[in-house]
Every structure is written in C-alpha cells, then in structure tokens.
Amino acid sequence: MTGAMTAATTDTSASTGIRNLPWQKVTIAVVIVALAVLCATTPQFFTINNAKAILASASIVGLAALGGTFIMIVGSIVSLATAQTMAVIAMVFLASQQLGLVPAIAVALLAGAAIQAIQGALVGYWSANPVVLTIAAAFALTGLATFVTGGTTVYPTVNNFEVLNSTPLGIPLSVFVFIGAAVLAEIILRRTVRGQQMYLVGENRRAARAAGLPVPHIVLFAWVVGGVLLAVGALFLAAFNTTATINLGGTITFDAIAAVLAGGTAIAGGKGSALRTVGGTLAIAIIADLLLLRGFSTGAQLLVKGLLVLVLVIVVHLESKREK
C-alpha cells in the first residue's frame, strides 16, 4: 500500500515535472540548434543566392501566414480557403491591369477585404464555425471563379505589374513588403486597443463579451485585416506567375497554417504574434531548402513540414497546460 502510494506519488510528480517543463522554449532551442548544425554542414547553404531563394519563397507564404495569424489570435482557428481567396484576388488583380497599377492594387485589396469580411461577419455576428465556413467558402470561391472565367486562365491585357517582380538591392520586393507588413501587423496587435481586444476575445470569448467588448466587431476587424494581408500576398503571387487560375494558390492554405503554428501561435486563440509567424515561416522555408540541398524529394519536404507542425501543436498544448 505504502509502496503503491509512493509509486503513485512518484508517477504524479514525474508527470507534473514533465508538464512543468517550459516546452515551447525547449523545443525552440532544440529546433534552432538542429537547424544551425544542419545549415553549417550543408554545402551551398551559406550563399547569397540561397538566402535570396529562402527569403523569396518565404515572403508570399509569409504574407498569407500573417493574415492567418490575425484569424487564429482572435479565436477563429484557421481559414481553409486561403489558397482560393488568394487565387481569386490574383485573378481580380490581373483582370484590372488596364486600370493602371495603383487602381488594380486598390481593387485587389478591396476584394481581399470584402471576401474575408463576409466570412468574418458570419463568424463574428452569427458564430459560424470558421472551419466549416471556410471549407464552404473554398468551394464557393472555386465555383464563382470557374463560372465567371469559364475555367479559362486570366491573362492581363496590359502588363503594369512588373514592378512587383523587381529586386531592389538584389532582393525581391515581396521580401521588403513582407517585413514591412510583419512590423505593421505587430504594431496593430501590440500597440492598438483593437489588437489587445483581439487577444482577449481569442483567450475567452464569453469573458470578453461579459466585459462589454464588441466581440463581433473585433472578429470582423481581424478577418478584414487578414484579408488585406492575403491580398498583398496575392499581388505578388499574380505578378510572379504572370497569369492566374483558381489553382494558383496550390498548397498555400496549409503552408500558411503550418507557418503560423510553427511560430507558436495558439490554435485556440489568444496567443501569438506577427513576428513569431515570421520566425515560423522562415524556419519552414529553411527546412525545405535544407532538404532540397541535401537531395531529399518534395515528398520528404512535405513529410517533415507535417511532422514539425504536429510536434509544435503538441508543444503549444503542453505549454498552455503548464501555464494553467
């Protein structure tokens, strides 16, 4: 009996000890060390061209991930219509080229805000399940785009977008815009009342409502800002590919979610930051690049990405348990 009690006590203290470990910090430290070792031992990793390639591939996914960060922080989990939303915005942008670059950008940003505002209103005002809603939105956007275009590729009649493919200081413009957008997003999240309210709503929606916060407005705001960020990413996606179809987004939905989660943003909401999403995006881009440089296939890259996200979701869960 005493032995049993001792064993139980030991078990409890052991599990408490495991639960009390600062999981997130430990994981981040392990990932950084592992990446540093792999980078140092991978030929051709430390080259200017490779750094450019990593930054360029991270920038468009990163812009989508920044949009996803707002949605996740406010407690709306994820948008599963990211790829379709970006594809539709890219189509709108290319189809508006004859208006001139600035009006076409404005139209695209408005389209992004509008598409996300409809979803944000349904989530914020009518408590629609964001996962189910965005699955429906993905189908609706695909259907709408196919109906409007007849399935044909959208070709710009005039090419005003080439400036978006430019490389100031030898670095793609999308990288500078991504960094600027991340800083701006962080300021909104950390330094504005709306940003702080988003964390409160994501942490505990009921308590936020009880405290008199305009919860639906805050949710809508998060989705609209997310939509604008998606639209910025879509501009570069369109310019880079020069044409657009509904399939243009490819795997960007899951890439963006992976980047947000890799940055440590809590899927349940209330925690996270834009700068951490930048870190998550870069970590995934670096891992993909390392695997390619070491001769692994695209399949291996997807597998590692999936495993990384799985580990990080578990880690964030354990961390939140520890804090409670």
Added chain:
Amino acid sequence: MSSIHSSRSMPRRWGSAVLAGAMSIGLLAACSATGPGDTAKTEGSLSGETIAFVGYGDTSPWGAYFNSVYMPALEAEGATVLDLTTMDAGIQVQNFNQAVAQKPSVIVTLLVDTQAMVGPMRKAVEAGVPVIVVDGPADPAIADDPGIRSVLSDNVALGELAATNIIEGIKAQGRDEGNVIVVAGTQAMLVTQDRMKGFNKVFDENPSFTILDVQDGNWDPTLSGTLAQQLLAKYGPDGVQGAYGMADYMALPIINAAKQLGFAVGGEDGLIVSGGNCFKAGIESIRAGELYGTATEDPGTIAQKTAEYTIELLTGKEPPRVVTLTEDRVTAANLDEFADRCSKA
C-alpha cells in the same frame, strides 16, 4: 438579460433568413438553368446515343477548353452528353461508377488518378460498356484490355521535344555542354513518367549535357517557382544552363525565379528554359525572347480528334484501338504556325 438575448438573436434570425433565401434562389437558378448535357437534341449521326463524359473539370484551363470543344461537337451530332467532369480523383471514381450504372453507349474519360480508376474501368468492361481513355494512358493493369480504347497525347515525344529545345538553345549559345534542372509534374503520374522517359532518352543521346536535378512540382505553378529558386541557388548561375518546366505555366515561374536571383534568361548566355503543353502565356514568353520553346498537346487538337474518334466508334466505323497524336516542337522559328492553336488555354 432577455433583451440582450433577443437583440443577439435578431441578427441571427435575419442571417438565417438571408442564407435560406440565397440558397433557395441558387437552387431555383440551378434547377432552371440549362446544363451542358441538356441541350435540345438535334438530328445527327449520333441521335439516340448517350456519352458519359468523365473528363477534367472546368477548374483546369486545359480541361475547360477541351470540354468547350469536345461536348458541343458531339451534341451537334445529336448525342446526349452526360457531364461528369471533375478534377477530384475521389469524385472521378464515383462519377465513373455512376456512369457504368447508367449503361451509356460509351464512357469517355481523362484520368485524374490512373491507379484509382483501374477498378471502375474493369467494371465498365465487364458491363460491356466501351471506354475511351483520353490524353494520358490507362494503368498498365488494364490498358491492354480490348474494351479499353485510347486517344493519347504522345507524352514520350513531348519529353523528347522539350529536351531538344533545351539542347538546341544551349548549343545556339556556342556551348557544347550544359547542365539542366527539371521541375516535373506529379511524378506518380504515368504522363510525367512518360515525358521523363523521352527527356532522358535525348539526354542519353547527348552525353555532354547533364540532368542535374529533377524535382516534383506537382503541376503547381507556385511550387514550381519555389523549387526553381532553390535549385538555381543551389547550382549557381554558372552551374545551370537549362531548365524544363513540364507545363508552360510551370516554366514561366522558373523564368521569374531566375530573374529574381539575377540570372540572365535566354539571349546569348542566359538560362535556356523550355515548357510543355503550350499555353497562351508560353507563346507570349517565346515571342518576348524569354521561353526558348515549348511543345504542343494543346487541348483543342486532342478534343477535336477525340470527338472524331467517338463519332467513328459509335457509327460502327471501328477505329484503331489506340490512337496516338503527333506532337510538335514550338520555338521562335515556327511560332506563327502554332500561335493560334496554342493560345486557347
């Protein structure tokens, strides 16, 4: 408390009403609309015949143009065409099984997943329904069955033509050797494997030219650009002289990836890039001097040939069991000849 509740439930009720109204209007519109298979029957050589068309969905530009040529061509002959098109492999299996159950005169299909379709195609053969496989070949497990007919793009030739484009382009720069990267379509697909067979064959015949790296771009333009950036960075501007994007929409991101890294494209010493199944954007890129070349497999030509084949089969003319189309190389030298044909998707 109750007032709070009622004020919150009002917008919800309005929202529900709006959604229900929108869905009702949508359903009414859908039910009253005229679908592709509902056109008025006309007298023709295929009057009374039903064709189950399990093709690519309109979300694929290639598929959309194919469908816009193929279906009207048969309807003009008086046939009823059941539109069962989709780009989803799982739904395609369901649609094919549904088609078999309806016992049409023929099932015409463009395969999204060759292996997944072996079972359903076997059911069609057992039910005595002829099947015409279009564009890419059926799985070897069933391809030789007498009940399976094919109108195929010559994917091996398409790979050979792309390799010829690249080697010709590099040689035109005064080089007699060069390294090439490949961003392929989905490598599990027979179409991709056949194109790589042809591509490798030409490189085997030209041993001073080397294929450095082959990556699976999954027919995804965005992924193709990312992979190209990484591969070009890996080998550097002096390490790569050529690149193959298996479709034009995969080749163009390769060009932009090179430009963003500061690599020259085309011209006297730049990267030589070839595409595949020609698209309008590819034609324009050749005209601009960036894409060196592409190859045909345009949807209009194969749609027309498939329509002719279907009509021959259903009017008792017994066409050959397998028809393989002739593919052509497209470069700046013969651009005008193919520009119109290649600008449909």
